[in-house]
Amino acid sequence: LTPSEPRISKHSMSMRLGLQPGEVIDRKRRFRFTWNGEAYPAYEGDTIVSALAACGERVFSRSFKYHRPRGLLTASFLDPGCVVRVGDEPNVRGAHRRVEPGMVVSPQNAWPSLRFDAKSANGALGRFLSAGFYYKTFIRPRRLWPVYRRVLRRFSAGGVVSPNSPHGYFDKRYAHPDVVVAGGGPAGMAAAVAAAEAGAQVLLVEEEYELGGHLRWGNEVDLAALRELRGEVESTSGIEVMTDSVVTGRYDGNWVAVLQRNLPHVVERLIKARAKTLVVAPGLIERPYVFEGNDTHGVVLSSAARRLINLYAVRPGERAVVFSANESGDAAVEDLERIGVEVARVVDARRGGDILRVSGGSKGVHYVECADGTKVECDLLVTAVGWTAPTSLLNMAGDRPVYNESAARFFPSKLPDDVLAAGGLVGDGMLDEQLAHARAVGSEAARRAALTARTLLAGVPQRTEQGAGEQEEPESAPVKIPELPVNDHPALFYGRTDGIVDYSEDVTSKDLHAAKKEGYDSIELAKRYTTATMGPAQGKLETVNAVAIMAAATGSSIEETGTTVWRPPYSPITLGALAGRIFEPVRYSPMQPWHERRGAKPLVAGAWIRPDHYGDPASEVLNVRENVGLIDVTPLGKFDLRGPDVPKLLNLLYVNKWSTLDVGAVRYGVMCLEDGVVFDDGVTGRLAPDRYIMTTTSSGAASVSEWIDNWLQTAHPEWRIHVTPVTTAYASINVAGPKSRELLLRLTEGVDLSPGAFPYMRVRTGRIAGVDDCFMWRIGFTGELSYEVHVPAAYGLHAWKALMDRGADLGVAPFGVEAQRILRLEKGHLIVGQDTDGLTGAYGAGLDWAVKLDKDDFAGKPELVWQSERDEYHRLVGLQPQDGSVVPPEASQIVEGKNKIVGRITSSRMSPTLGRSICLGMVAPHLARAGTTVTVHLPDEKRIPARVMEHHAHFDPEGVRQRG
């Protein structure tokens, strides 16, 4: 026993059979798990439900609406009566999920217990809970809807997701197989082998834990065929087998989604497979029969009985009635008799036999009443009335299946070239015929995939030189695919009494008839009105029965009634699998380790993580004003521009002039879009005759890069310019404050830092802190004497530490983004995107001085010419509240009269330097004159007066300090 296994079990495997030839349980590995608070034994390989059934348990859940006790029906993933909770995971398919040692399984949708469910009182109210009850009852009065909602939520059958559940590991994988085979039954295996033998890379996907389909629960002949097929799959290279996995959708371009479960490292994995050809071979799904009492536990499908016996060695009952219309029912009779179950009666539909109803209670089936009036006592009714063709993936590929009356099921009609079908979906016939057909389909799938691959490879860059020596194989002729016979089958969907159509949603045949009477006479409308086919089984068990009942109700044929549309996903997918891993690229500067050690508060700025402040932004501001501060400005966008035509590019991108920029000079530039709206700003310096460095805002770097590429690739491909994004090639440090020159003097070699030799708005290259190939420029976003130092990034941390170490006696200290924002606001520098918006033109931003309309052309010029002739735009102005202790929050409205909005505050802070609040704001043109008093409407409804200033700058408007 593992520590988590319950130690005592009062339950025994009383229904467990002796060794079965095809059983999947490992009797050497016995363990215990918990169901409904009690310990149960199980073998490895058991599903939750097979283990419980082996112990005689027959009820595993309560139904959705009427809370009727439900047991096994299909003994497969689809089984609607076997949805349970495992640990804190709801909606687990108990007839599919393998039980594990110590697993804690509990029922859901039952209160207070599975055995005594108080909500089963709904069953007594059944006649009031007909289709549409919900819509009709809770529509009025509308004001009570919140109350209704609270009550209705208590009746939700979907289990409960605990917010405390641990976050599972989910991920995704991309795959590019030549052929995806959906379905690992005999046809799927044969198709996969044939495709792989033809040279294709194949992905074979099977929903069950093993390959084999119905052969797994078959007789000795079936098992021999299974062994042979599995051997072929194993020995054929080029086949990747995925079991406990399902193709959940087929999308354009044969983009196939595969959900892979049961991985050791991952809860669930979504595989995005770009298949060149898709082979759909899911087999057939046995459908239930609609009659009174058909959801009583003890009523099972023939395939379910055979699975229980042959796969899990579980006796499904003691005394059985079998209602059979086909070989599956006959085989079930053989199996039951072989294991000693008394088959009390076989009702053969092929000879006109029928059943009327099942009478049962909390202990399950009591007796079956046949159409001939006889009543047969039993605890098990096995039905074998026909098959549903799961055409979902074909529907998703555009196919509209057609109904074949003699076979009583749907068949594919016209498939696209990259989708083929095999197996029972296409026809019947003996196993040999099925395999021959599937092999031909597999070969043809490989042939078509090769054609597609040839086309795709022709588009891969520079593959030609590799393949030059290879002789291209001639296109092969299509593979002849033999026809499969289609066997006649009685059209058995519903009996002479009413019963459950949709087990997941508790929709009855009466509900469908009622829907038709109320006018919902289309199957699509009736589906939505009654919710038939909308439960967890998603129509795989109930669609054809629902269609047949609607056809009868409307007096039309099944073909005329048609089917509902199957959409992805074929099988439910967890949200975790859809989400996969969370990939959110983040960017760090080389100095990040220092910032973290210094306790910087991180600021998420796009993908960048930046230091917002180091504890006290106001002190950081004052230190820059009085001493010297360092800020990490690595995120500034940077581009290396080379070539003789760079000035042309700069003149095109910026509104100001660039032809006269000397080597060693730096200039501020503003970029506008074609509509004259301010797009970005920054400085560009000329390092050499043919080499420039352009900087952009941190957030605008990617957009500017695209903007440059757009102009160079579409408008001026003839210009001789090379652009290299170098944002992270350099660690950028702004050294700001009256003592910045003194600090840099201690660490700089090869650059004369004297004001005369290195004046404002100039750039120099040299060695800093022992690091070669640095450049620095004198600019002043903070309004102080400052140098923006750009160091090869791998040495960024070294340079930063050196500056901090050597400036200790000068009072050097770091400052963060918040301090920088205060400093620039004191200085009146705008931030594009904060002080401007998607409508702010260059004139509105107060950048008139920069716009040079006498240039030949530049981006946004026509619009700016138009703007220059008008004065209708809002303008950016400096603002100071009369009460200097009040800081209007950014985005506060500036109003006039009662409520007329005439502007807004774009930036605001308390200035540590001035000891009062300062702002930038956008105001209507008639309010933009200096000295005007405007009214700011605060979020708390107060209104305060503020004065329009002469300059944007609140501090040192003449720029004396920054010019040093």
Added chain:
Amino acid sequence: VAEAPVARSPIAPAAPVTVEHGWEISARRTGASLRIMDCTPLAKVLVHACADGEVARILAVPFGRMARDEHETLVVGSGPGEWLLLAPPGAAQAVIRRVEEMPDEGLVSVFGATHGRALMRITGARAADLLSKVCGVALSEKVTPDGAAFRSSVAKLVTDVVRDDQDGVLSYLLHCERSSGQYLFDALIDAGDEFGIEVEGFVAPPMRGVSG
């Protein structure tokens, strides 16, 4: 003026840490079958030139391919008219000089990108399985054989991927802008966890024995 500068990769080195070739690197060694190595110290040089000019002819590596030249420099055709040259640590200036000396009448730009990019290598038979979890490009022999180079999203990050098998073992170089280097490294380790990936310290030069 200051202590000798030490270059640092954006990827935090796994212990033990040492300094070689002026770079702080991990000295960890592993025998794992799937390994990831931070190769950022390699010299990286970006070349822009006319796709059908003389430099292109001399480099002789088209877009989408990789090869080694006679100096054992790994030349990657990373874009139309764009090449990335990888060489041992400290060799950037020599590589730049060699390219600048190539005669070409068109505009040729050579940029030392050693400090601006992160470079890592994953090696092992399951390397493609790892990459298929974070990259949507087909990694089959037909589409991306040894010597293939492509630019794609890897864990949602723009990355240049170069297949450069090592002594017959599957190996990929991944190259992204520097600031996201740690992110990409972590994402690859996360994806490779199920295959037993381990960090291998930098060995210079890690590229050898491969013909283009």
